[in-house]
Amino acid sequence: xxxxxxxxxxxxxxxxxxxxxxxxxxxxxxxxxxxxxxxxxxxxxxxxxxxxxxxxxxxxxxxxxxxxxxxxxxxxxxxxxxxxxxxxxxxxxxxxxxxxxxxxxxxxxxxxxxxxxxxxxxxxxxxxx
Numbered sequence: 775x776x777x778x779x780x781x782x783x784x785x786x787x788x789x790x791x792x793x794x795x796x797x798x799x800x801x802x803x804x805x806x807x808x809x810x811x812x813x814x815x816x817x818x819x820x821x822x823x824x825x826x827x828x829x830x831x832x833x834x835x836x837x838x839x840x841x842x843x844x845x846x847x848x849x850x851x852x853x854x855x856x857x858x859x860x861x862x863x864x865x866x867x868x869x870x871x872x873x874x875x876x877x878x879x880x881x882x883x884x885x886x887x888x889x890x891x892x893x894x895x896x897x898x899x900x901x902x903x
Contacts, residue, residue: 777835777836777837778805778806778807778835778837778885778886778888778889779806779835779837779838779839779840779881779884779885779889779890779891779894780806780807780808780809780830780833780834780835780837780838780839780840780885781798781806781807781808781809781833781839781840781842781878781881781882781885782808782809782810782811782826782829782830782833782839782840782841782842782852783795783798783808783809783810783811783812783841783842783874783878784811784812784821784826784829784841784842784843784844784848784851784852785810785811785812785813785821785843785844785848785874786812786813786819786820786821786844786845786847786848787812787813787819787844788810788812788813788817789812790812790844790874791810791811791812791813792810792812794810794842794874794875794878795808795809795810795878797875797878797879798878798879798882801879801882801883802879802882802883802885802886803886805885805886806882806885806886807832807833807835808833808878808882809829809830809832809833810829811825811826811828811829820847821847821848821851821852822851823851823854823855823858824855826841826851826852826855827855827858827859830855830856830859830867834863834866836866837866837885837890837891838866838867838868838890838891838894839866839867839868839891840868840870840881840885840891840894840895840898841856841867841868841869841870842870842872842874842877842878842881842898843869843870843874844874849869852869853869856869866891868891868894868895870895870898870899871899871902872898872899872901872902873901873902876901877898877899877901877902878898880897880898880900880901881894881895881897881898883897884897884898
């Protein structure tokens with residue numbers, strides 16, 4: 775894996791998270807590390823702070839990690855997961871305000887081209903209404 779910005783997809787639905795990650799991998803290839811995190815620990819709808827932390831850790835690089843979320847609870851839990859990370863990593867994690875599917879594809883495309891975390895964020899967030 776390269777030193778590109780990693781992508782984490784956090785959805786209340788495991789199927790949505792996995793499907794979005796599959797789409798990103800299909801379109802971008804292995805240039806960007808992608809992790810999907812969806813559902814609660816019991817397999818139902820929801821999100822889990824520990825699982826989000828593990829997903830961030832799995833794709834982390836010094837270039838950073840962009841986290842895309844589907845709903846407010848996913849955003850809150852993603853921000854909590856970031857707060858629990860080591861201080862030196864926190865500044866390299868961004869929870870984006872972008873549509874989850876389109877934003878993930880655009881963020882990964884920018885990251886695959888070597889874009890910085892700020893560039894990845896700007897590209898994905900251009901899609902927000």
